Amino acid sequence: MEPALSQSEIDRALEAVAQARKRGILYKTPLVRLNHDVPGVDVWLKLESLQPIGSFKVRGAAAVAHVTGNSALIRAGGLWTVSAGNMAQAVAYIAREMQCECVCVVPHGAPRTKLDAVLRLGGRLISVPYEEWWATLEQGTDSAVAKAHRLTGLFVHPVADPHVVAGNASVGMEIFEDLDHVDEIYVPYGGGALSTGVAAAAQMRTNGQCRVYGCEPDTACPATESFRTGKRCSDFVHWEPTFVDGCGSKSVLESMWPLASQLLAGAVAVPPKAAAAAVKLMLERNRVVAEGASGCAVAAALSSAVHVSYESKRRCVVCVVSGGGLDTAKLVQILADCPQAAAAGTSLSLRCPHATGNAHGWVREALGFVVGCAVTLAILRQYPGSKTL
Numbered sequence: 001m002e003p004a005l006s007q008s009e010i011d012r013a014l015e016a017v018a019q020a021r022k023r024g025i026l027y028k029t030p031l032v033r034l035n036h037d038v039p040g041v042d043v044w045l046k047l048e049s050l051q052p053i054g055s056f057k058v059r060g061a062a063a064v065a066h067v068t069g070n071s072a073l074i075r076a077g078g079l080w081t082v083s084a085g086n087m088a089q090a091v092a093y094i095a096r097e098m099q100c101e102c103v104c105v106v107p108h109g110a111p112r113t114k115l116d117a118v119l120r121l122g123g124r125l126i127s128v129p130y131e132e133w134w135a136t137l138e139q140g141t142d143s144a145v146a147k148a149h150r151l152t153g154l155f156v157h158p159v160a161d162p163h164v165v166a167g168n169a170s171v172g173m174e175i176f177e178d179l180d181h182v183d184e185i186y187v188p189y190g191g192g193a194l195s196t197g198v199a200a201a202a203q204m205r206t207n208g209q210c211r212v213y214g215c216e217p218d219t220a221c222p223a224t225e226s227f228r229t230g231k232r233c234s235d236f237v238h239w240e241p242t243f244v245d246g247c248g249s250k251s252v253l254e255s256m257w258p259l260a261s262q263l264l265a266g267a268v269a270v271p272p273k274a275a276a277a278a279v280k281l282m283l284e285r286n287r288v289v290a291e292g293a294s295g296c297a298v299a300a301a302l303s304s305a306v307h308v309s310y311e312s313k314r315r316c317v318v319c320v321v322s323g324g325g326l327d328t329a330k331l332v333q334i335l336a337d338c339p340q341a342a343a344a345g346t347s348l349s350l351r352c353p354h355a356t357g358n359a360h361g362w363v364r365e366a367l368g369f370v371v372g373c374a375v376t377l378a379i380l381r382q383y384p385g386s387k388t389l
Contacts, residue, residue: 172201
């Protein structure tokens, strides 16, 4: 399926998001100014991590459910999706609201915190190796996994569904409601639905004056390679797993490349360690808990990877904090500057294997940050429609 983003599709999705907001199913999330030390640029964080399920994915899922209708979903036997965690939570959350069944196909090694959330929401998990998971993402109902498990509900593609992409455009629309001028927006690029949705909104509101960049780790950056060569990267041979699970992959989906190449200004790859440093920065300076994909967006915005001349004018950029689903053990490693913080997975212990000195002290300090973040997020959630300075 190749998503088509007509004005009518976006209007329908925006109406779906508006209805969901009225019912309290999702929020208009705040913009928070990032406290950083890079001169000449104002960086704003669009906190999609404050959505009820902790990520932007609820917008696309709500749009699909609104367009399909409750009775049709029940007749179809519920919903199923393919996800590394965030879309799985979103679909499970919407399925619970619509009182229908939900099945989520996830890759081995998906963050435990996200999988536990899906189970709490009433979803059923099918865990498969990454290669089978990616094949299911590409093939949907025709995949071997779907046939083997007899998945007969309505398939919600997390990326290549026009309603999902159009629902994500509401993120961009809200940005332009709150800021008079934006030079650039940095968005995690996983499958491309969020970045292209935001870029579509930027195109409509600024006629291309605001540039939107997809962001990914340099260990899994097929979008960056695609923009470098001018053709879709179907096999990123240098792929390596890291703690960044919400963006970056082995290839750019064939169905998404035409839209991405048309709407995005480009893509930026950052080292996973830079993404981890950005996660730490957001937590220490703004008390914002963000997952690795969001760290890629902030690292890209603060780096010199994209150089644009603005003469003496101060730049205004926005980073979409796509989600906050980071395992606690990994978060503690990042706060402690553990050398293994950017690697994939964590041990069952919160202790960093390379820590020196008073290990209990840095664990205590790290957990103090987590508690402070929880308090801050609780306060912000009481003002879901405001722009926070």
